Amino acid sequence: MKIGELAEATGTTTKALRFYERAGLLKAPERTPAGYRDYSADTVARLGFIRRSQSAGLTLAQIREILDIRDAGHAPCHHVQQLLQERLAGIDRQIADLIELRATVAALHDHAATVEPATCAPATVCRYL
Amino acid sequence: MKIGELAEATGTTTKALRFYERAGLLKAPERTPAGYRDYSADTVARLGFIRRSQSAGLTLAQIREILDIRDAGHAPCHHVQQLLQERLAGIDRQIADLIELRATVAALHDHAATVEPATCAPATVCRYL
DNA sequence: CTGAGGCTTCCCCTATAGGGGAAGGTCAAG
DNA sequence: CTTGACCTTCCCCTATAGGGGAAGCCTCAG
Structure with a gap:
């Protein structure tokens, strides 16, 4: 083909x-x-x-690792399971980071909403970022 | 300096x-x-x-937008608030996607743990990915 | 006067997963 | 015989936020 x-x-x-x-x-x-x-x-x-x-x-590099193991005639089960576990840990880390970032940004946003336009003078350092 | x-x-x-x-x-x-x-x-x-x-x-491009507004002599408050809101929505989207991905990967991982090594023959299509 | 740093511009490189397009060969149909 | 569709390799480009290093001035201390 x-x-x-x-x-x-x-x-x-x-x-x-x-x-x-x-x-x-x-x-x-x-x-x-x-x-x-x-x-x-x-x-x-x-x-x-x-x-x-x-x-x-999984990244192409990780997929390649699995395929290499398989192509070498070994069962990649163990390696795959380990990769999946690492991937899970990575995802959990990303979620935790994003939740923290979300709180930070939400606080900035709420604060911005309370700023009196008059006090937000142009050409000065932004008051809420 | x-x-x-x-x-x-x-x-x-x-x-x-x-x-x-x-x-x-x-x-x-x-x-x-x-x-x-x-x-x-x-x-x-x-x-x-x-x-x-x-x-x-925020990306450098977004920060640049804010600075451009300020440098033009306008108060960037409104724009900043809008950017922060978009950023919040983006973060929420990312978190939702990650949670979904986490469930997928966790299912694969748990399934992998139950696979009998004997049935996981080398050089065949992986049974659980 | 000379050497060590610091400064300048310029160009290439990183990782990810390919996409765009040029120049040229091939194949099947009309 | 030719045209169009497909194939080949080759090279550059995408976005992000800079990093590495070369070649060539500048400046200050000893």
């Missing part, structure tokens, strides 16, 4: 597929005599895996 | 200061006969404003 067909079958683009190859997520496929990439059918499943991993918020 | 002194006084770097100038956050300062930047003392306050705005999660 040619690159355009694979792109259509997996809902991605030829650009992305070549990029995945360069990034080591897809092995270099066979070539037709004309030099066209000729993908095997199971590449569709591999791309499905990549896509699902991306929706879980 | 020279650029290195200003950087030290505001806890930033000369690189950042030149970058702010190019980005329109700082006006081009006077120059000494030798061509050195010669900042006025109130630039310290301006950088304090920039720094506080950054902690509130």
Whole structure:
């Protein structure tokens, strides 16, 4: 299957597929005599895996790690579980940070609402930021 | 005051200061006969404003908007309040997205924990991602 | 006078995940 | 035979907020 067909079958683009190859997520496929990439059918499943991993918020680098383990003939279960755990911790950290930031911004916003326009002189340092 | 002194006084770097100038956050300062930047003392306050705005999660582009309004001789209060409100909405969106993602990843992780290692054969499509 | 810093401009580099487009080869249909 | 659609490689570009370093002046202390 040619690159355009694979792109259509997996809902991605030829650009992305070549990029995945360069990034080591897809092995270099066979070539037709004309030099066209000729993908095997199971590449569709591999791309499905990549896509699902991306929706879980894993980076291409992390997905590549998993695929490398699998391609080396090992079961990546343990590694995947560890990555997911790290990802969970990262998400929790991000949420906590955002909640804190939200409180800060909300306080600034509420304070801004109480500022008398008259006291908010132009060309001075802003009173509430 | 020279650029290195200003950087030290505001806890930033000369690189950042030149970058702010190019980005329109700082006006081009006077120059000494030798061509050195010669900042006025109130630039310290301006950088304090920039720094506080950054902690509130505003981008340099947004901070620049505020400063432009102020430099034009208008009070930026209204604009600032609007920006803060948009920022709040953005934060809320990010938090909601992260909570959803967290649930997805947690489900994957829990599922992974229940997978029998034996059924997780290498070189097959991963069973839980 | 000379060396150490500090200053100037200029250009490239970082990470992320590709997108845009040029120049040229290939293939199937009309 | 040619045209259009597809393929190839190659290089630059996106946004963010600067960082690294080179080559060349300036200035101050010893």
